[in-house]
Amino acid sequence: xxxxxxxxxxxxxxxxxxxxxxxxxxxxxxxxxxxxxxxxxxxxxxxxxxxxxxxxxxxxxxxxxxxxxxxxxxxxxxxxxxxxxxxxxxxxxxxxxxxxxxxxxxxxxxxxxxxxxxxxxxxxxxxxxxxxxxxxxxxxxxxxxxxxxxxxxxxxxxxxxxxxxxxxxxxxxxxxxxxxxxxxxxxxxxxxxxxxxxxxxxxxxxxxxxxxxxxxxxxxxxxxxxxxxxxxxxxxxxxxxxxxxxxxxxxxxxxxxxxxxxxxxxxxxxxxxxxxxxxxxxxxxxxxxxxxxxxxxxxxx
Amino acid sequence: xxxxxxxxxxxxxxxxxxxxxxxxxxxxxxxxxxxxxxxxxxxxxxxxxxxxxxxxxxxxxxxxxxxxxxxxxxxxxxxxxxxxxxxxxxxxxxxxxxxxxxxxxxxxxxxxxxxxxxxxxxxxxxxxxxxxxxxxxxxxxxxxxxxxxxxxxxxxxxxxxxxxxxxxxxxxxxxxxxxxxxxxxxxxxxxxxxxxxxxxxxxxxxxxxxxxxxxxxxxxxxxxxxxxxxxxxxxxxxxxxxxxxxxxxxxxxxxxxxxxxxxxxxxxxxxxxxxxxxxxxxxxxxxxxxxxxxxxxxx
Numbered sequence: 001x002x003x004x005x006x007x008x009x010x011x012x013x014x015x016x017x018x019x020x021x022x023x024x025x026x027x028x029x030x031x032x033x034x035x036x037x038x039x040x041x042x043x044x045x046x047x048x049x050x051x052x053x054x055x056x057x058x059x060x061x062x063x064x065x066x067x068x069x070x071x072x073x074x075x076x077x078x079x080x081x082x083x084x085x086x087x088x089x090x091x092x093x094x095x096x097x098x099x100x101x102x103x104x105x106x107x108x109x110x111x112x113x114x115x116x117x118x119x120x121x122x123x124x125x126x127x128x129x130x131x132x133x134x135x136x137x138x139x140x141x142x143x144x145x146x147x148x149x150x151x152x153x154x155x156x157x158x159x160x161x162x163x164x165x166x167x168x169x170x171x172x173x174x175x176x177x178x179x180x181x182x183x184x185x186x187x188x189x190x191x192x193x194x195x196x197x198x199x200x201x202x203x204x205x206x207x208x209x210x211x212x213x214x215x216x217x218x219x220x221x222x223x224x225x226x227x228x229x230x231x232x233x234x235x236x237x238x239x240x241x242x243x244x245x246x247x248x249x250x251x252x253x254x255x256x257x258x259x260x261x262x263x264x265x266x267x268x269x270x271x272x273x274x275x276x277x278x279x280x281x282x283x284x285x286x287x288x289x290x291x292x293x294x295x296x297x298x299x300x301x
Numbered sequence: 302x303x304x305x306x307x308x309x310x311x312x313x314x315x316x317x318x319x320x321x322x323x324x325x326x327x328x329x330x331x332x333x334x335x336x337x338x339x340x341x342x343x344x345x346x347x348x349x350x351x352x353x354x355x356x357x358x359x360x361x362x363x364x365x366x367x368x369x370x371x372x373x374x375x376x377x378x379x380x381x382x383x384x385x386x387x388x389x390x391x392x393x394x395x396x397x398x399x400x401x402x403x404x405x406x407x408x409x410x411x412x413x414x415x416x417x418x419x420x421x422x423x424x425x426x427x428x429x430x431x432x433x434x435x436x437x438x439x440x441x442x443x444x445x446x447x448x449x450x451x452x453x454x455x456x457x458x459x460x461x462x463x464x465x466x467x468x469x470x471x472x473x474x475x476x477x478x479x480x481x482x483x484x485x486x487x488x489x490x491x492x493x494x495x496x497x498x499x500x501x502x503x504x505x506x507x508x509x510x511x512x513x514x515x516x517x518x519x520x521x522x523x524x525x526x527x528x529x530x531x532x533x534x535x536x537x538x539x540x541x542x543x544x545x546x547x548x549x550x551x552x553x554x555x556x557x558x559x560x561x562x563x564x565x566x567x568x569x570x571x572x573x574x575x576x577x578x579x580x581x582x583x584x585x586x587x588x589x590x591x592x593x594x595x596x597x598x599x600x
Contacts, residue, residue: 105398105399105400106400108397108398108399109398109399113398113399115399115401117401124366124401125395125398125399125401127390127391127394127395127398128390129386129390129391132359132386132387132390132391134356134359135355135356135357135358135359135360135362135363135387136359136360136362136363136366136387136391137363138356138359138360138363139359139360139361139362139363139364139365139366139367140363140364140366140367141363142348142360142363142364143325143363143364143365143366143367143368143369143371144367146367160353160355160356161353161355161356161359162356163356164351164353164355164356164357165353165356165359165360167351167353168350168351168353168356168360171351
C-alpha cells in the first residue's frame with residue numbers, strides 16, 4: 001500500500017496553472033534549503049539545540065499552505081516546513097533555533113515548539129507531547145468557529161486522545177482537517193511493528209471522510225480542496241523522513257525522493273528554466289540566512 | 302432572601318459568564334443528575350464532553366486559546382491525573398514559552414469518603430508546576446474573589462473546591478487570640494475541622510489562633526500570617542491532601558523560614574484512601590488536629 005505513487009491522481013499537475021505549480025515548488029525549495037542550511041550549521045556546532053528536520057516531507061505543507069492558507073494551524077513537533085510554507089519568517093525560525101531573543105518564541109521553545117502569529121498566519125506552538133495538538137485544535141475550532149488544520153505523525157495518530165478528539169469533531173461537525181504525515185516511523189520503529197490497523201479506517205469509522213495518498217503535492221492540493229468542503233476530514237499522507245527523528249544524521253536512504261520526482265514532473269511540463277531559477281533563489285537566500293560568519297556573530301561564538 | 306451558599310454562588314457566576322460573557326463550560330456528564338451538585342445552571346454555553354479525559358482537557362484548553370475563558374469541570378479531583386496533561390504541559394507553559402495565554406478555570410471538586418478514586422484532593426500537584434494559580438475557596442466571598450482573580454489574569458486557574466463547602470453560607474475570618482498557644486493554618490475542608498478543633502482545645506485550656514488559607518499559589522506570606530505565629534511560637538498547617546510533598550508541608554516550610562518558629566504539617570497519611578470507614582484516610586478531623594497540637598505543646 002505504502003509507495004511513492006499511492007493514490008496519486010494521474011497527470012493531475014497538467015490541470016493546474018503554472019503559477020500554482022511553481023509557487024508550491026518554491027515553498028518546497030524554501031523549506032528544503034532552510035533545513036539543508038541548518039544541517040551544515042548544526043554539523044559545525046553553530047546550532048546546538050535539538051532539531052527536528054522536515055527534510056523529505058516538505059511537499060505536504062507546501063501544498064496545504066496553498067489550499068488552506070487561512071486555517072488556524074496546530075502543527076506537530078516536525079514543523080519547520082509548516083512554519084515556512086504558511087508564511088513564517090525564516091530569520092525568526094533560525095534565531096529560535098539559536099536560542100536568541102529574536103526567535104519566533106524568543107528562543108525559549110525551539111525546533112519542535114514553533115509558533116507564528118504574523119503575516120496573517122495563526123500557528124499555535126506545540127509543546128512536544130505528540131498528538132497534543134489535535135484536541136487543542138479541535139477545541140480551538142469549537143471555540144472560534146474558524147477552520148483548523150491539525151498536522152501530526154503516524155506515531156501521534158496512535159495516541160488515544162487523538163481519536164477521542166477526532167470523534168468529538170465529528171459529533172460537533174467542526175471544521176477541522178486532520179492531516180497525518182505518515183513517514184512510517186516512530187523514531188525508527190515502523191508502523192507494521194506498532195499496529196495492525198489503519199488510522200484512515202478509524203477516521204472513517206468515526207464518521208468522517210478519510211483517504212490515503214502519497215506526498216505528491218498536486219494530489220494533496222486537489223484532495224484538500226475537495227475535503228475542505230466536507231469537514232471534519234482526515235488525510236493520511238505517505239511520506240519519507242530523510243533524516244533522523246531528531247538531529248541531522250541519516251538512518252537509511254528514503255524509500256523515495258519526492259523532491260526529485262516533483263522536479264522531473266515539472267521538467268516534463270516544460271518548466272525547467274523556471275524551476276532552476278526558483279531553486280537557485282531559494283538556495284542563495286538560505287545560504288545567506290545560514291552564513292557561517294553571520295551565525296558566529298549572532299551567537300557570539 | 303438569606304446569604305447565598307457556595308454552590309449558589311458558583312451557579313450564579315457561571316450563569317453570568319455563559320450568558321453575558323460568551324464563556325463556555327465543558328465537562329463530563331454535566332447535565333446528569335444534580336447538575337454537579339447544583340452548581341451548574343441550565344443555560345447556553347455548556348459543552349458535554351465525551352468520557353475522554355485527556356482529550357476533553359485538551360479540547361477545553363483549545364477553547365481557552367481562542368479566548369473563550371472556559372470553565373472546565375472535574376467532578377472528582379482524582380480525575381485530574383488523566384486531565385492534567387494538557388493543563389500542565391500546555392496551558393501552564395504557553396505564557397513563558399510563547400508569550401500567549403490559555404486562561405482556563407478548572408473546577409476541581411474534592412470529596413470525602415467516596416472510596417479510592419472519588420475522594421482525592423490534589424491541589425498540591427498543581428502547586429508544583431509553574432504557570433498555575435491555585436486556590437481553595439470555601440466561602441461565597443472567597444469564591445467570588447477566586448473568579449475575579451481569574452478574570453483579571455490570563456493564567457490557568459486550579460480552583461480546588463470541596464463538596465463539604467457547597468452548603469456553606471458563612472465567611473470564615475481569621476481568629477486571633479491573646480496568649481494563644483498555637484496558630485492553626487487551615488486549607489480546604491480542613492478549615493471546618495480546624496474551627497472545631499480550636500473549640501475542643503480551648504476546653505482543655507489550649508488557646509488557638511486560626512488563619513484560613515485560600516491562596517495556595519502564588520502563596521504570599523503576610524503579616525496576618527506571621528504576627529500570630531510570632532506570638533504563639535508554634536504553628537500547624539492542616540490540609541485535606543496528602544502530607545508528603547504536599548501543600549501542608551510546603552506552607553509549613555515557608556512559615557518556618559519566614560519566622561524561625563516551629564511549624565509542623567498535618568495532612569493525609571501516606572496510604573491509599575479506601576472505602577471502609579476505618580481506612581478512609583480522610584481530611585484530618587478535629588480530634589486528630591487536637592492530638593497533634595497537644596503533642597507539639599508537650600514536646
